[in-house]
Every structure is written in C-alpha cells, then in structure tokens.
Amino acid sequence: MTPPSATAATASPAALAGDQHPTERLLQTAKTLFCREGIHATGIDRIIAQSGVARMTLYNRFGSKEGLLYAVLEREGEEWRAWFFAAVDAAGDAPAARLRAVFPVLRSWFEREDYFGCAFINAVAEHDKSETRLRELTLQHKGAVLGYFGGLARAAGMAAAPAEALAHQIGLLMDGAIVAAMVTRQPEMADHAAKAAAAILDAALPA
Amino acid sequence: MTPPSATAATASPAALAGDQHPTERLLQTAKTLFCREGIHATGIDRIIAQSGVARMTLYNRFGSKEGLLYAVLEREGEEWRAWFFAAVDAAGDAPAARLRAVFPVLRSWFEREDYFGCAFINAVAEHDKSETRLRELTLQHKGAVLGYFGGLARAAGMAAAPAEALAHQIGLLMDGAIVAAMVTRQPEMADHAAKAAAAILDAALPA
DNA sequence: TTTGGTGTAGACAGACCGGTCCATTCGCGC
DNA sequence: GCGCGAATGGACCGGTCTGTCTACACCAAA
Numbered sequence: 001m002t003p004p005s006a007t008a009a010t011a012s013p014a015a016l017a018g019d020q021h022p023t024e025r026l027l028q029t030a031k032t033l034f035c036r037e038g039i040h041a042t043g044i045d046r047i048i049a050q051s052g053v054a055r056m057t058l059y060n061r062f063g064s065k066e067g068l069l070y071a072v073l074e075r076e077g078e079e080w081r082a083w084f085f086a087a088v089d090a091a092g093d094a095p096a097a098r099l100r101a102v103f104p105v106l107r108s109w110f111e112r113e114d115y116f117g118c119a120f121i122n123a124v125a126e127h128d129k130s131e132t133r134l135r136e137l138t139l140q141h142k143g144a145v146l147g148y149f150g151g152l153a154r155a156a157g158m159a160a161a162p163a164e165a166l167a168h169q170i171g172l173l174m175d176g177a178i179v180a181a182m183v184t185r186q187p188e189m190a191d192h193a194a195k196a197a198a199a200i201l202d203a204a205l206p207a
Numbered sequence: 208m209t210p211p212s213a214t215a216a217t218a219s220p221a222a223l224a225g226d227q228h229p230t231e232r233l234l235q236t237a238k239t240l241f242c243r244e245g246i247h248a249t250g251i252d253r254i255i256a257q258s259g260v261a262r263m264t265l266y267n268r269f270g271s272k273e274g275l276l277y278a279v280l281e282r283e284g285e286e287w288r289a290w291f292f293a294a295v296d297a298a299g300d301a302p303a304a305r306l307r308a309v310f311p312v313l314r315s316w317f318e319r320e321d322y323f324g325c326a327f328i329n330a331v332a333e334h335d336k337s338e339t340r341l342r343e344l345t346l347q348h349k350g351a352v353l354g355y356f357g358g359l360a361r362a363a364g365m366a367a368a369p370a371e372a373l374a375h376q377i378g379l380l381m382d383g384a385i386v387a388a389m390v391t392r393q394p395e396m397a398d399h400a401a402k403a404a405a406a407i408l409d410a411a412l413p414a
Numbered sequence: 415t416t417t418g419g420t421g422t423a424g425a426c427a428g429a430c431c432g433g434t435c436c437a438t439t440c441g442c443g444c
Numbered sequence: 445g446c447g448c449g450a451a452t453g454g455a456c457c458g459g460t461c462t463g464t465c466t467a468c469a470c471c472a473a474a
Binding site: 417434439440 | 445446447448449450451452453454455456457458459460461462463464465466467468469470471472473474
C-alpha cells in the first residue's frame, strides 16, 4: 500500500540500507519490492541484496518468505490505516466533511510515484484463491477501514444499518479507485470516485 | 475473468481434455489455472499436463508462457465482454434499465464457483508495475466496457461529457465490486454496488 | 505409397528458487 | 578485556522453473 512515508524522515533509499535495524530494513525493502514487482517475482536474493541484510537474519526473524510476507502486510496495514485515518480526520471536525475528504486523501496517495496499488489486493490476486490466510488478513484490514467509515456515518446522524451500508458503498468505490489508479496510473480516478461518493452522500445524509 | 461459459456446451472438465483443438485446450486450461492459482504460481508443466497437450505444441503456438498469457487475456476479454453486454442488454430495451441491470448481472458472475476475480486486474497486480503491455491490454478491455456504459448513458439522454463521467463512476464501482467479491467471496458485494449505482443514476438521469 | 505438416512423449539444459548450514565477525553489557 | 547473542557472508542442497531438442506417431493429400 505504501502510505506517504508514515515512518517519515528516512525517505532516501540510500539511507534505507544503512542506518536502520535489520528487521526494519527487511520489512521496508520487501514491502517495496513486493508491491512494485509482485511477490512471486521477487526472490529472496533480491530482498537480502537490496536490504543489505544477511540471508540467515531473514530466516531467523521471519521463518520463511511467507512469514516475511505476512509481517509486511500486517505492518503495512497498520501504517496505512494510521496515515489514512489521520489524513481524513484532518479535513475537519464534521463527520460529513471527513467522509467527503476520503477521495481527495486517496488521490494524494495515488500521486506518489511509489504507488503500486493495495498490497493486500495484489497479494490475494496473485495467490491461490483457496488460500484463506491472506484473505483473512485482507478482510481484517478492509474491515477496520469499513468500521471507520461506518463510525463517521453514524456520527453524521445515520442509523446503524444504513451507516453500514454506506460504509460498504464507499469501500467499494475506494477499492475500485485503488485498482483503477494502479492500472491507469491516473490519480484523477480519485476525482471520479469523489463525484460518485458525493452523489451517494447527498442521497444518504440529512441535508 | 471467466464469464459464465460463453463457449457454452463444453462445460465438463473431462470433456475439455478430450475433444477440442490443442490450441483451444491450452487457452482454456491456462485461463482457469492463471485465474485460480495465479500466473507465476502456474508452471508450464501444470498447463500441459492438465490440458493433455504436448509441451512443444504450446511453444509452437504461443512462443512462450508470456505469449500464452497475452493470448489468454485477449480471448478472455472478448468472451467476457460478449457475455456481459448480452446479459445486460437482455434486461430490457430502455438504456436506464440496462444501466441498472449491470450489478445484478455482475452478481451472477460472482456467484459462479469458478469466479476468481478479473484476469486483467490480477495479471497487472502480480507483475512489475512498469510492465506496459499488460496495462495496455487491460486499458483496452476496460475502455471497451466504459465505452459501452457511456453509450447507454447517452442513449438515456445524457450529454457526452456527463455520460462519460457517469461511465467512469459505474466502472469504478464495478472494479471495486470485482475485487471485493474476490476477497470476500460474497456475491452480495454486487448488491452494495447496485445501491451505490442507484444513487448515482438517480442523481444523474432525468426522472 | 510417399510425403509433409501437426502433434506427442520425454529427456535434457541452464537458470533460479527457497531454505539450510557453518565459520566468522560485530557490538554491547558486564 | 570478556563473553555472548546477533548479524554476516557465502557455500551448498534439492527442487522447480522456462525453454530446447530429438525421435516418433498420425493422417491427409499427392
């Protein structure tokens, strides 16, 4: 997912290989490579070479490439949500204003040159569809986001059931914008989504 | 993408390995395996074993695994669009009625047990994001679908620009539903999308 | 009957995969 | 300075990957 440098400061890729903890460098490097080039296409050798960490350190910390992937996703989910919620909340105190800020915030994500789609969606897409673990991790992440949307909707005066329905609709729009922006490389996909969201919100929220 | 057996008749997997042209069996088998288990995770050996075709036949016909993938996507796009447009058009003569039929039709796709998401999206997701060929193929496919939506919107009385905007919004909702249904395995995602689309259409179309 | 195109069966090559093992070095608290 | 856990660097393993090559079977047209 690659949120706008939630870890801040250490932006330079050069600095990345030098001063951080091995675990951190592994997670960071793996996240980047997994997202940009795909998980299966990224070999262990690439990860350890680019992170400047010994092979055994990876296996001691994460057990396997799969374990590393899970750790990357867990971390990425936390960081992304922290960034996203904060950015949306910064749009104002009114819940309705925050709901309307969702897609402008997403656009700022799409505009990053290191935007390569949602790590969770991409991971599910390239694995066996009967794999449950990955889908569970993804559902957990998406569930947290939907919960956040639902909370905003209720805070805006909606009842529980319609608030949940609205959260689902915004969530669908968000997933659509994420994959459309990945494929087209056009951040403006967020604007189309924002217009759609506006129509939905206008119909759902008391004026 | 796996549309509901556009090639009809030859549904049985057993029949698949027996009576068809080698080229056909390769395309069919590769499509299924690529979608269900991922492209990188599907080896040539699996494809030739399951299709009952000689290894050299694959390389004579398609040149490489990559060539096979492109052929699969091209074919899949054509078949899927043919099925989808026909199914939506069957909902009625009125353009508005057809637009509102989009997500019920998608739901019938999500309900298939061999639904594993959109082959194009999945392919882009698991390859290097600087790969242009795959993204172009995907854009071509999505462009055809957006064009279809835009045509319906104009036929429903909308001007060119707003019709195109509406097409984008429906398209985003569609992509979102496709990935959400892939991750959750819940066809009801289409219902949420349908509600969102209804709000958009109600606001856009003249009553 | 011959010939040529198409497909088959499987051995094979070379690269690369994830993962293991081990000897060595580093860094830090004592 | 000492000792010990953590990290390193690299050799190495078995397996699998894509792609090539050869020898052979079939079948229709000349």
